[in-house]
Amino acid sequence: MNPPLQRLSKRILYSQEDIMLVTSQLKVGVVFKSGNDILVVQRMLGQKGGRGALVTKLRVKNLLTGQTADLGLDAGEKFADVDLDHLKMKLSYVDGDNYVFLEQTSYEQYEISKDDMGDNVNYITPDDDVEVEVTFYEGKPVGIELPISVDRVITYCEPGVKGDTSGKTTKPATLDTGFVVNVPLFCDIGTKIKLDTRDGSFIERANK
């Protein structure tokens, strides 16, 4: 039996009036409703557009059927809220394809499959001392929501180029999670960087 779940506030994702999500607020782990379907965002596959109107491509999983689909969503579409529960937890360990989270007061463990973690697997490891929000739908953990930015360490990249601080030219770099991102030329192995968890983009060099 599940322990009592702590209902957290809906944060700023929802407007006060109609409790709607708009496309621009969707990110990996966010659950939303389309018709009778309950969908969780598993992967952000890119944003494209011109003149400010963005089309977001993303992969969603239908929590009722288990099916996944790649969709194109334009910026203005609105979606209904879903009655969710959230618990703050820390990633304890990875057991094969399952990510095991530990609730910090009851010490209950919850497993989330790698598929359900989606792109969030790129941003956390069990070594992190970071609290994440595990999302529950009808008592089952269905995904996690990360902070908008996380710090990670580069484990491999071509040598850094001093002097180029523009950030306009980039190179691929492998992070301690195994995720490969584009970073400015000045970055080096061991550099700690701040990443945007919505699209994996480099934000800035993190404080050591």
Place this chain on the structure above:
Amino acid sequence: MSELDPELRLRLVVNDLVAFSKLCPAIKIGHAVQYAEGWTVASGPEASGIFRAERPRFIIECFACGRPDWYEEILFDPDDPDDRLIVNLEYLTAEDYAIDLHKAPSLTRSAKVKKAMFLPGFAQGTGGLIIDRRFAFLRDAYRDENRKEGLRQNLLAAIAAGIPAAAESRVLAGPIPADAPERFWVSIFSYERDYQPVVQDLAAFHRDRPLLALIAAGKSSEPFLDAWKRADRPFPAIALPFLTQETWDEVILASDFAIVRGEESLARAALSGRPFLWHAYRLEDDYQLVKVRALIDRMRPFFGSEDFSAIERAFITFNDRRIDSNNAKGADEGLDVFLERLSKPKRKQGSLETGFEAWSQSLFDLGNLARGLLTFIRDFE
């Protein structure tokens, strides 16, 4: 779409009738519901009655422009038992994502309101470009060198007839030369930019081959004419009044070289088979250069390497904000080579003339976007 199926009943929801009336002169300002060019044109919540009486089933949403609240209420009415489909017709781009997202499923908050993406484009796997009968007919007519001068004469007369006499001295930046139809026509329709280097390049071109510049009304008109006047009016230029889309299409087809902007004029210039230069809408972090590179990459297979280098250089320098703002001389570095190659007799232009023709034919071969859209909607039924 009306052309393809005259039985089709199209209702346009317009939020700015004043702006729309410039494109469609038959429109009357202040009418919530009116009929023009075979369409019902609706504007404002007062028009909601006709949509409540006959519910929309297929909705084409352009560039995800958003839907008015009153329309939204009708569309998402929970008591409406029938399915409806929104097709988001997106911006034109040559980037690969147009292929990736074309016909991709999308979502709304209601199971009854389906949604899908439809992307125009320059490649197989996209929706292609709009090819209407009139444009295709005129394109063929202007390609016939025996008819071209006569058509140009008629076009100039039609434009001049549309200019009120009182405004003539203001609108015409100089007398129309008697040999205008025989000249090398250059049409200009871009965003704001420094036109001094372009005017210099055109003046140099004019010394070898007489040209006539046709300056579209809009953002590029003033900077171009200012630069042209500062250069002591080195070639004849006509400042065009605001033209209907049909007349502007014909100006592009009549031009030997066009500088175009945005999407509609880009599509027309690409289909014209004539050499052109595209001024892309400036985006944050110079993202317009990504779009420009994607476009010229689509053109690359149709040109020899030297000609393509001239095109590539002109397109990139014209759209690179850093060059435009920091190096007044830089902007003309690409265009002068492009123009120099164009100044040669056609038979000596190599792939420059044939390349634009061949590329435009490949775009025609992709099919008519309107037809594809109609088929896509009907398949939903």
